[in-house]
Amino acid sequence: MSRLYLRKGEVASSYAVSTWQSVMFSEFEAQMSSEARPFPCVFGVAGYRQDQLRYLFLDPFDVEVLGAQLARFVAESRSHGPNTSLIVFTRPRPVQTLEAYYRKMWHTLDHLARLDKSPWPDTIPEQIDHPMWEFSFAGEPIFVVCSTPAHVTRQSRRSSAFMMTFQPRWVFEKILGTEKAAAAAFAEVRKRLIPYDSTSPSPLLGRYGDADGREYKQYFLADDNQTEVGCPFAKLAQNKTSSAKDREQAA
Template structure:
């Protein structure tokens, strides 16, 4: 399959003004480029400014297409720059509840794991509820962020449609390799979160590998600071498959 994800200039030139792709990308650009209200994820902002992010638009979400594009992105990611991520935009649809988006998010990760042609990395536990677990695809550990239109108080996780960001773990390892670097980066993120969201920074956020922390709890943050529902999967690609469906409410 040929490359479907795009650079900034390709998005602008490839999608007509007023199309759903153009509208969502304009919103994303405004969020990433604001100096008056800096977006909290310093990695994402740097990646955007240096054109290291890649953008994929799918309507509806086709897991086979997403899997092939994610595998291609993983294979090329180190050539994109030190702050790269693959950002998946979906067409706006009627807004659902956070619970519905939470279930949808985990179904997508589970179905991606089912079609992954590479073995799960030996150094990453397969049990989701483990401090060293991380979603992995095509042999690469990946931190995943879900943003939805149902997020209200947590504006740092809000978008006008269901959106996923796949960030290779090596991006963090390069930036957070020492305790000093990690403290500086997390301090900057927290400083930006406080005025950006109308709720306190989530207690779920933390450094990878912390014995008390869990990566899966950071992927999808609710508006309040209560723990998210239990992950629906003990281990990905183990339970009976569940279809996402072309007629989903994918907003």
């Protein structure tokens, strides 16, 4: 399959101003480039400014297409720069509940795991409820972020349509290579989160590998700090057969 994801400059030349793709990307650009209201994810902002992010627009939201593009992105990602991520945009549709988007995200990850042609990395536990677990695809551990139109008070996780970000874990390892660098980066993220969101920073946010931490809980944050739902899977891809039900729930 040919490359479908785009660089920043390719988006404008590929989609007219009136299209949903252009509207969604304009919203994203406004978030990433705001000086008055800096977006909390300093890694994402740096990636945007340095043109290291890649953008995939899916309509319909076909997980098989996503899988093929994600595999290609993983293979090429180190050539994009140290702050790269794959941002996946979908067409705006009637707003669903946070719970519906939460299920959609996890069924998408499970479907991707079923499609994955590479073995699960030896260094990553397959059981999700483990401090060292991370979603992995094409042999690469990847941190996932889900944004939705149902997020209201947690504006840092809000988008006008269902959106997923796939950030290779090696990005964090390069940036947070020392304790001093990690402490400074997390302090800056927290500093930006406090005025950006109408709710306090989630207690689920933490460092990868902390004994009490769970990466999967950070993929999808509730709109408040009281709601916490468990992952619907003990491990992804219990079998490799994708079903019609999976495709329907991910649509």
